[in-house]
Amino acid sequence: MSWIRRHLLAFAALAVLFYMLIPNVVVAIFSFNNPKGRYNYQWTEFSTEAWQNPCGTPGICESLGLSLRIGIVASLVATVLGTMVAFALGRHRFRGRAGTNLLIFMPMATPEVVMGSSLLTLFVMMGLPSGGGAILIAHIMFCLSFVVVAVKARVASLDPRLEEAAADLGANPVQTFMRVTLPLAAPGIAAGALLAFSLSFDDYIITNFNASPSSITFPMYVWGASTRGTPVQINVIGTIMFLIALLVVVTGQVLSNRRQKAA
C-alpha cells in the first residue's frame, strides 16, 4: 500500500499519458479493420487492404498533397517573416515595441473561428476568390506569431559576447550574422518552422472559411468523410503521420542531446 502511495504521482502521470495516447492507438488498430458499412467505427475483421492501397479512395491523396504543399509554403514564409520579427524584438531597441508585442500576441488570443470568419469578410469585400491562395494567406497569418515566439525564446538566450567576439576578430556584420548568429539561432528557427508546418497541416476551422470546392485540404477531407462515411485509408494516413511525427520528434531530441553534450 505504501508502495502505491509513494508512486501515486507516477500512476497519475501514466494515466494521463494513457488518456492522451489512446486515440492514436485506436486509429492504428482500426487501420487494419475491414468495416461492413461505410463507417469505420466498429471492429469487424483483420485486413491489410487499406495499407496496401493508401490512396485507394478518390480524393484522399490529392487532399493530402494539397495540405503538404500549403503546409510547406506557409511554414517557409511564416518562418522567414517570423524570424525577422523575432530578431528585431530580441536584438534591437526601438520605439513601438509594446505595440509590436501586442500585435504578435493578438492572433494567439483570438479564437480560430473569429480569424477564419473575419478573413472571409475581408476576401468577400475585396472580391478576392476563396481557395488555395486564400488558405495560404490565412495560414501564414496564424503561424507567424508562433514562429516569432519560438525563435525569440532562442534569440533572447544567445550570448551577445559571441557576436562581439566575431566582430573583434574582423568579421563584418553580414559574416557575423551568417557564421555566428544564424547557426546559434537555428534550433529555435527549426522548432518554429516545425510548429508552423504542423499548425498549418492540421488546421480545419480557419481553412474551412476560406476554401473553395476545388481546394479540399486533408483535414477538410476527413471532416467531409465524417458525414459521408470514413474510409479505412484515413486511419492508415493518420497512423503514418503519427509514426513520422514520432520519428521527427525523436530525431530532434537526439540532435539536441548531442549538441548539449558537444557544448
Place this chain on the structure above:
Amino acid sequence: MASVSTGAAHPLSTGASAPPERRRSNWVPYALLLPGLLWLTVFFVVPMVTLFSQSLQEGSVDEGYTFTGNIGIYAEALQGYFPQLLRSIGYAASATVLALLLGYPLAYFMALRAGRWKNILLVLVIAPFFTSFLIRTLAWQTILSDSSIVTETARAIGLTDLLQAVGLTGNDNLMASKFAVICGLTYNFLPFMILPLYSSLERLDPRLVEAAGDLYASPAQGFRYVTWPLSLPGVVAGTLLTFIPAAGDFINSKLLGNTQTVMIGQVIDAQFLRVLNYPLAAALSFVLLVLILLLVSAYVRKAGTEELV
C-alpha cells in the same frame, strides 16, 4: 526537440526586458519588422474591421450588402444565441480546469521526477499534437460508442448512472452528450496545458522545495507556498492556451455532441457557410471576440503575471 517544447511552451511570454543598446543604425529593426507586421495588419487587423463593418450591413449574398449601421443585429444575436454563447464559455472553462487537474501531475512528474525517462515522456506528449486532431477526435467516437469497452465498463461501475444523474449525459450511453464534448475538448487542448506547465516546472530549483522542508513545511505546504507560486506563469499560459481555442471550437461539439450541446463556433460556422446570414454571423463572431478579450484581460490582470503582454 527540447527546443520545440520550450518554443511551444512560451507562446505568451514576450519577455519584459528589452535587449541592451546596440551600435547598429536604428532603421534595421523597422526593416526586419516591416514584412511580418504588414502581413498581420492586412490579414489580421483589417479583417477585424471588415468583420465589424459586415455585422452592421444589410442585404444578401446575391444582391450584395450596404452599410446601414444596423446596431440591432447585436440584440438579435445575443437574444437568439445567448445559451450557445454561455455554454461555450462553460464548456471551455470546464475543459480548462480538467486539463489543469490532469496536466499538472504529468507535467510535474516529467519535470521533476522522471529522470532519464523525461525525454521519452516529452516525445509521447508532443507526438500526438503533430497528428491530425480530426482523426483523433473521430477515434473518440469509436472509444465512447454505445457498445465499446469503455461504455460497458462505465455502465458496470455505475459511472453512466452517475453522469446521467448530474445531467452530463442524457441516457446510459456516453457518446453524443455534454460529457463527451467536454472530454473531447479536454483531450484536444491538453498538450497546450502540459507544455507551458512543464517548462515552468522544469526551471524550478528543487533546492527551494527542500529548503521549505528544512524549515518544517509539510509536503503540502511546500507545494502550496513554493512549487505552486513558482509554476504560476505556466499555469496562466496553459489555461489561456486551453481556454481560448476551446471556447471557439466546434469540432468537438459537432462530432461528439448532440443538438443540446451546440457551441457558438458551430452557430457562426453554420450562419456563415450554410445559412449565409453574413451580418448575424459577423455579429456573433465579434461578440465572441470581445467576450474572450474581456475574460482574458480580467484573468491576466488578476493573475498579475508580468511575463504576459
